[in-house]
Amino acid sequence: MTIASIAQLISFAALSITLVLGALGVVLLPNIVYSAFLLGGVFLSVAGLYLLLNASFVAAAQVLVYVGAVNVLILFAIMLVNKKETLAAIPGLALRRVLSGAVCAGLFALLLRVALTTHWALPGPTPLGDDATIRIGEHLFSDYLLPFELASVLLLMAMIGAIVLARRDVLSSDVITGQPADQGLIEKERIPLLLDKAALESPLLEKTP
Amino acid sequence: MSLNFPTEIPLQAYLVLAAVLFCTGVWGLINSRNAVRVLMSIELMLNGVNINLMAFSSYLDGQLIRGQVFAIFVITVAAAEAAVGLAILLSLYRNRETVDMERFNLLRW
Secondary structure (H helix, E strand, O other): OOHHHHHHHHHHHHHHHHHHHHHHHHHHOOOHHHHHHHHHHHHHHHHHHHHHOOOHHHHHHHHHHHHHHHHHHHHHHHHHOOOOOOOOOOOOHHHHHHHHHHHHHHHHHHHHHHHHHOOOOOOOOOOOHHHHHHHHHHHHHOOOHHHHHHHHHHHHHHHHHHHHHHOOOOOOEOOOOOOEOOHHHHHHHHOOOOOOHHHHHOHHHOOOO | OOOOOOOOOOHHHHHHHHHHHHHHHHHHHHHOOEHHHHHHHHHHHHHHHHHHHHHHHHHOOOOOOHHHHHHHHHHHHHHHHHHHHHHHHHHHHHHHOOOEHHHOOOOOO
16 A cells, blocks of 8 residues: 555545535534535535546636635625524424435435446546646537537526626616616615515514614 | 555545435435525535546546536536526515525415
8 A cells, every 4th residue: 555545545535524524514504604614615625526536627627616606606695695584483394304304315325326236347447647638628629619619608698697687677877867766766676576465464574673 | 454445545435425415415405494505505416416427537437538528517507507596596585585495485376
């Protein structure tokens, strides 16, 4: 057993422990801000696993896209919707949790059985190592060119869609004349459209001052 | 040597790890009351799938690393999904003033 394989085993163990504990924390912690930061830890340890699997480019993409963009976006969303609210109690919540836990345990057992009993065609061809980035570039510009271009269209559509969905429609001043806009329109825009009256009157949903 | 560790990490270790991550994500997706946490659970599931793709790419397809290309596409789609999902969440919060999943029941019979 060489020192390289020992280092590989130790880093795999550390990364997987971080991954599993972080994922459980994301799901179970009551404070959503802690969950979001733990999600960043999970993404980083997944990037470490990619490094162990000879994929430096995908590891860098994982850090940039997931930790840099998705996690920050989630933190922003938490800041924007972070109102303290008491959640109404649901009858049979514990039963629901146990049932869904059983379903997930069954799914896990199925996946475990597939992973452990299938005869994988091991050992495969020797991994590329550092040349993987070159090979990914060749793939993206030859046989995966159409999905690559479609991904750009998808990202453009997602960007426009996110802007359209998240913006407020009424501006505070008229764009052309610069005059203050009709105040009634602004007030109307601020009123939530879909609040149900009965839920508003119940004591559980009283707004915090 | 007294201990009989494998000299190399087996493929099955990565598959089991990905299965743990995926099942945690599924449980969180079903049980979360907070809509932001539902989106985070979806990200966990996508990462579990990505670990599977990368493990197969490295162990079974070392020369033509098609799994890595697929993982890049999955990362792209996940970024788009997160952006649109959070925009929908913001719009929903503006109109209902809550992030409780149990109260987003406008279309339920």
